[in-house]
Amino acid sequence: MPDVSDLPEPIHRLVPSPAGRTHLVEQGSGPLVLLLHGFPESWYSWRRQLPALAAAGYRAVAIDVRGYGRSSRPDDIAAYRMLELVEDNVAVVRALGEESAIVIGHDWGANIAATSALVHPDVFRAVGLLSVPYAPRGGPRPSEVFAGMGGGAEEFYVSYFQEQGRAEAEIEPDVRGWLAGIYAALSADTMPGADAGDPHFLVRGGRLRDRFPAGLPGWLSESELDVYAGEFERTGMGGALARYRNMDRDWEDLAAYDGAAIGQPSLFVGGGRDASTTWLAEAIGAYPETLPGLVGSHVLDGAGHWLQQERPVEVNGLLVEWLRQLR
Template identity: 45%
Template sequence: MSDLQHGTLEANGINIHYVEQGSGPLVVFCHGFPESWYSWRHQLPVVAEAGYRAVALSMRGYGLTDAPHDIDRYSIHHLVGDVVGAVNGLGESSAVVVGHDWGAPVAWCAALFRPDMFRAVAALSVPFTPPIADGLPDGVSLNDVMRMIAGEDRDYYRLFFQEPGVAEADLEADVHRSLLGFLYSISGDAVANGDLDEGWDGHFPMGETFSEQLIVPESLPPWLTEDDLEFYIDEITRTGFRGGLNWYRNINLIVGALAPWAGATIEQPAFYMGGTTDLIAGNTPDAIAAMEAALPDLRHLELIEGAGHWLQQERPQEVNQALLAFLEGL
């Protein structure tokens, strides 16, 4: 980690922190919730060693990057705009964009919006969802759809995150427990250790809180050290959870925001990996099939047996090997 260089650039109206290593063609890494550039700690040195300029961003709302208070400053256009601005701010005109969790839809949309800049796209844990032309019926929001799917007796984590202040209070009451519990509960280890029969899909009994659903292990999973956990805690303690939660509070706007791209395909070379126990992010056969239809140059599609949501941390060797092969084939 000593070879990593930290920097800050101004782009898209905010200050963006980044970490980089190596030189060569640019590869930009985008993390998800509730994470940090640090989630790419196993990929940066390997990609740099292979002859690339590997740059991991602290995304809007996280770490040393600015965290605007207003919800409407976390739209998908803002998030993609940050990545575009970062590429320009780094003095580059072209990049491969890589995303995980919430960083995956940002990467997919970056490739969709700006094919001139993003020459290839790789995503982990969240498949590409093709935009739909007509959006949802008038008066029906994505939140309404999620509520209908959940039913009257169940809540859903994305719905629980909607009301400002509620999820913040729940998660920030014990940041250590929240982060450890979230990292463990949707990892492959929770299933392998028998704490869950199968991966958690994000639903839970109505009236309970999100943090009540989290499984806190007696010992850390093998892919997470005490130092790793403390780094995440420090990052979240610096900003609180609001910035990351504001990404979820713009979900209702995504369908309409992407409607102009309905029917469009991502023509650039594409890569996708997920874990077989990861049920929280939509790795269903139908979702994978829809993604395949919208990615005519999908060069790598793999679901790693037994892996959970935190793919690049749980299975870094498999991810690195596949990602390097993808990059080398461009």
């Protein structure tokens, strides 16, 4: 990998966007690479990618998605619909004085990145997806799908998050502890065994954290956890959870893109132990039709969900290799 020892420090900036303002962290110069985090994270989830991409000759920019960190947090839940987040990304590109960018996302950020490339192919000339595969819009209304998961005794986490105030009541009294639990539950080295129950589901009337393991995953230090916890203790969880509360609106808003493929050069990297990869194996298998510009698809053996933090050296290598093919 390129040498990062002589790089200038990352720069924090606030730029105008339809949300009001978007906070970003920028490092390096060259072609613009926009990095989008997932839930429950922030720009900080890209801390190990910013210097690597900058050293490789790119202008790496990680944002706080609307509702997170130092970016604006509108009160209206509908303000967090997917198309609004896409326009924030376009505004960031323009505010940075660029006409186009490569967009890379993890978790929810992967969905936001894919939709950005789908809706604005003139702005987002290539798209990288980490952990969550691209699956075109289609099928029944999402809330109906998720409501049917888990059977009578259990409830799927997405349905749980969709109910306003319910998850907040679990998380906000102990943000730091809850974050430690969700990070550990989906990390390869601390993932609970099958006998502990799937942490993506909760017993009806229970809490999601009841299935979280104790301890921190190897990729996360106490001080790094403090950074994440500090952001959510300041902002609350409502803005972050609003993404789940707009899935039906997104389904309606994106009706014109039903079944649509993304034609730009693309990359997918998933974790072999990540439910997002295994549950959506059919979507990965459909890439010849849904991502006809696919340059590479990689599943890292033994990796969990927090991919760029669990396996930064491998992920950085794959990202730089892919980016160099786009020049």
